[in-house]
Amino acid sequence: MREKKACTHCGQDWVKEYKRADTGQVFHMCPECESVWLDKNCIDDATELYLSEFMGSGDSVRDWESITLIE
């Protein structure tokens, strides 16, 4: 059972589960502001890690191509 959680950073979208294609690592992200949380139990905390920092490619289009939304 998955609980829907609104983004604590922007409040504009739900935090969803994604997977990195390169490492297979599962993480949580708000698709609206690209805030990333590695641990879903820490989503309430003000985690300040953005997709660009997490992926580190320096190219946001490539970052989005390298992750998959987990349904």
Ligand SMILES: [Zn+2]
């Ligand atoms: Zn957000």
